[in-house]
Amino acid sequence: MSEPHAIVLSVNGRAVDAKVEPRRLLADFLRRDLNLTGTHIGCEHGVCGACTVLVDGRPARSCLMFAVQADGCEVVTVEGLAGEDGRLSPLQQAFREHHALQCGFCTPGVLISLTSLLGASPDPDEAVIRDVVSGHICRCTGYQAMIDAARAVAGRGVPGRS
Amino acid sequence: MKPAPFAYHRPTSLSEATVLLARLGEAKLLAGGQSLVPMLNMRFLGPDHLIDISRIEELAFQKLTDEALHIGAMTRQADLLASPLVRRHCPLLAEALVHVGHQQTRSRGTIGGSLCHLDPAAEIPLVALALDAVLTVVGANGERQVPMSEWPAGYMTPELAPDEILSAIHMPNVQPDEGHAFIEFARRRGDFAIVAVAAVLRIGPGGRIRSAAIALGGMGGTAFRLRDAEHGLIGALPQSGEIRRAARAVVQTDVSDDAYYTGAYRRHLGEVLVERALLRAAERASGGGRHV
């Protein structure tokens, strides 16, 4: 019944050929079949955002997509954000400078969402940054440092804390 | 929380999809997946077949005519939010869309999916109800048009036969004398609304209300219109006490307590939001306001 389907997609710029069972979630395909364990699974119902990846340039919950649906798509995961030489992207560097991560579990998803935002809109308002971050749940940091990091990359600098 | 097994189909045309749907028993349509896949992962649903309609190009479009903005059911919420056509000709929808889920779910979620899922607190069905949208449904026997008021058959159940597919939504264009407002109250950004209100007022040259639409979501099994209050507003001046009186109508609504909130709280919220929405709609109508 649930015959495997052949899929062809690009992941972090590399072509991937695979056969997957229809029900295999994209998140599990990335993590287990491609060994890209940077994308994390936190809730499996689309609420926490830890599994967020880019699909054809847009942030999407990989726990709410099946790998078969990614056939013909371009997927970018957190592993695709740093440079080839391992150098952190400006946003990753800003996260480090602003202490925007603690346990690191929600971090890849947030990086994807903010990378996507800053790519489309290099100088977003803080309200827009907050809106994007609101699609993620973090239990460690309190989010402010993530917003500061995004603002720093956007060139606005970090607002003074009152 | 992994889903039960299913067979996967990916038709490339609407007719292929309707044939599949008619032939396969126990099939669910997969559009954006933002509501369906959680239910599959939690095994609340276990269909034998999933028919992925997301690659059917004829189902994703935005087309403007004199009367309406015609939107294909597979059009992604993110595309609608970014659309100048929506902003200009259906500002109520534009205002509501920022409340739909999160940016990350709007990438994939669709207008048709939301209308078929029919959560009583959902924004898109509420807008469609306030605007008296018409839905086009396609099945093995051809096409039919369904007014939004007849769309809900019950709690989270649209008036859709097992072999039918929602293909398009026709949103009446905003009129020059019209003002709108969408207001919802939720505890956090992106949460389901506790109560949501979509209001549309048309104000005549004398400054009197020509027509009103007040739609409420989150109060009961389906969203509904406050029809009596709407009729009561015709001919009234917005700054009279009539808007406050129309809002009071919410108090009569039968809403029971649930696990989260009391009926009394929802009624209170509903009354406050209806009044605010009507006042804002009136303001926008007078200001020639089609701005969001």
Place this chain on the structure above:
Amino acid sequence: MATRYLGAAVRRVEDPRLLKGEGCYVDDLALPAGLEAAFVRSTIAHGLIRAVETSAARALPGVHAVYLAEHLGPAAERPMPLASPHPLLIQPRTQTPLATDEVCYVGQPVALVVADNRYIAEDAAALVAIDYDPLPVITDCRRALDPAAAPAHRGADHNRAAILTARFGDAAAAFAGAAFSLAERIEMQRGGAHSMEGRGVAVMPSPDGTGITLWSSTQAPYMIRRLLAAHLDWDESRIRVIAPDVGGGFGPKAVFYPEEVVIPLAALRLGRPVRWIEDRREHFQATTQQRLQAWDVEVAADAAGRLIAIRGQGVHDAGAFVPHGVLLPLSSLWPFPGPYALQALDLSLDVVFTNMVPTSPVRGAGRPYANFVIERLIDRVADALGLDRAEIRRRNFIPRDSFPYATGMTYRDASKVTYDSGDFEACLTEAMQRAGYADFATRRAAAAKRGLRRGIGVASYVEDTGAGPFEGVSVRVLPNGRVHAVTSAASQGQGHTTIIAQICADALGISPDLQQGVQGVLIIVAVALSLDRARLKIVK
């Protein structure tokens, strides 16, 4: 010790890996020939297991085993050890790793399915049919001591797990002579921790068959090893426990769970690595929560708002078992009387069983409950007497010349709680200054004109940290100039690697290039107890 790195703003050595998605959490481990597991959990709060049908589950292709307690041997059928035995525990009940005949909370593990992957394991789990005889249920801890209350455990005479008391001075006399008193009912609901990474356990049998390596998303690798060895009656040297990258802990991951017994038993029986990863629904059901506490308390004060005594009766919801002993409710008592000079205290806390998932420390671990009661009471007294909330605290703080100050309480190690130093009034003054307390009324009025309601709150607390009895670090300087620091202080995001590196750098006068990551200092989890209650960093 000269400090150059300690207290300085440094970049964390942990970050580059985590930012690049190169962290290794339990679910990221590459386990060769590994299998994945799913638990079948009780769907009722209390009942007897009459029959379990597993044949359909076993027959599913890709299923390697379906285990009940009886299939995994005596270690699966005897109660798990108590992490913190205590003489006050009247009924020191712990669960068996898999339920044998009785289930006492929704989520309690009854069976284990091991399969090629989690998808198939869940398919099989759905096919396991359990026939229960429902038993009466008690879920409201406030009713658990009623004469007609259902026993949370079959055959139990009552639901009392312990009675804890905290007393000093003569409360009765204090109340009798007080100018003013009031009573309050204070309830604090249950709460889950919901670290973004749920729990998880992976076990690999050692190639020579003598032991295991166990990875757990735990805060307490040492405790897991000690208790598992005790439960299996093994020498600890046969068990290696590793806490890899852990995605948040917050308390509930410092508990010894049934899954940490069942997965090793399954792996040993199958001779292959087995991994279980908790999903979010399981976290809601089967990971410990904190509280519920309900108090009826009274406070006695003089006319000037100086508190004289607090007395009250409380109930604490232990849930169905007490794997963590009474550590949590005890921790909610010894913080009394906080920063205030109280003449008398008389509190009694009933710790009771209910048919709910067990409770254990979460973030603050009981201290916030005591703090909430005290601060609520002092605010209520302020309201009743028309006093400003900051002023009443000022009047009640232990005066700065009274230190060291014995609060009257006894700590968990039987020592007398003594505050060595403090100037609480100075803290309050500074806080008020920074918050602009003095002209708050003006800001509130201005905001009200714009339709905004503003409020301001004041709360104060004294927090115990650095609890003993010990923690260990061993530091070695290697011939190649690198420094190895070995500690048991597992991290779930706190950045201990960086902290230890900072301390070592200062202590040894070395200059680790912290920006480059692990260059000068390496951390390996090993010796001593476990991360519990923020005791890692005590700087003298």
